[in-house]
C-alpha cells in the first residue's frame with residue numbers, strides 16, 4: 001500500500017521539498033491542509049495522486065524550481081502565484097519592500113505630526129514581474145496608490161491575477177512598456193511619485209550562473225540585461241529624477257558586487273542622501289537616493 005509516509009520515506013528529494021510538493025497535491029486533490037502530512041500520513045493515496053507526485057518529483061529532480069511546480073511563492077506578507085513567465089520573487093528583494101514601507105511611513109508621520117501638506121501617496125514599481133514589490137507594499141500600506149510596469153506581457157498578466165486574488169486591483173495599476181515609457185500607456189498614472197522601487201535584471205550576460213540551477217528555468221529577460229549588468233540600473237537611475245516629486249526616494253536592488261557602480265551612478269544623476277543597504281546575508285544589495293528639494 002502506498003501512503004504519504006511511504007512516499008516521504010522513499011523519495012530522493014530533500015524532505016522539506018517533498019513536503020512542499022505533497023502539501024500542494026493534498027490541497028488540490030483532496031482539499032486537505034498541509035497538516036494532513038502529519039495527521040493523515042498513513043492514508044492510502046490514489047493512482048491519480050501517485051501519478052502526479054511522480055511527475056512533479058521527476059521535474060524537481062531535473063532541476064525545475066519548486067515554486068513553478070506548485071505555482072506559488074511566499075514573499076514578504078503575501079503569497080504570489082508564479083509561473084515560467086515570471087521571475088520567482090527572492091527573499092533579498094524583501095529589503096526593497098521594507099525600505100519602501102519605511103519611506104511611506106515617514107511621509108505619513110511628517111504629514112500627521114509636522115503638519116506637512118497632505119497628498120495621496122504614490123509609488124512606482126519598475127519591472128514588477130509577478131507584482132511582488134508593488135503588491136507587498138500595497139498590502140502593508142493601505143494609503144498608497146501604486147503603478148507597476150513591465151516589458152513582458154506574460155509577467156503583467158500574472159501580476160494582474162495576483163492583484164485580483166489579493167483584492168488590490170483598485171489601488172494597483174499595471175502598464176506594459178520599456179521602463180518609464182510604459183507610463184505613457186496609462187492615462188491615470190501620476191506624473192510624479194513619492195517613491196520609485198525597482199529590482200531590474202542585473203546579471204551580466206556572460207555570468208555562468210545563468211546556465212545553472214533554478215536560473216535555467218526563469219525568463220532570461222528577467223535576469224540579465226544581455227550586457228554589463230548595469231544597463232537597466234543606469235536607465236532607471238538616469239530617468240528617475242524626472243518622475244519623482246521633490247524629496248522623493250528611488251531605491252534599486254543590484255548584484256552583490258555592483259554597489260560602488262550604482263552609488264556612483266546615483267551621484268552622477270544628481271541624487272542626494274545616497275545610501276547603500278545590506279540584505280540579511282550581509283551583502284550590499286540595494287541603493288537609494290533622494291531627489292533634491
Ligand SMILES: C[S@@+](CC[C@H](N)C(=O)[O-])C[C@H]1O[C@@H](n2cnc3c(N)ncnc32)[C@H](O)[C@@H]1O
Pocket residue numbers: 086087088089090093126127128129130131132133149150151152155177178179199200201202221222223232
Ligand atoms: C529581476 S525581475 C524582477 C521582478 C519582480 N520585481 C521581483 O522582484 O520579483 C526584472 C523584471 O524587469 C522586467 N523588465 C526587463 N526589461 C524591462 C524593460 N526594458 N522595461 C520594463 N521592464 C523590464 C522583466 O520582465 C522582469 O519582470
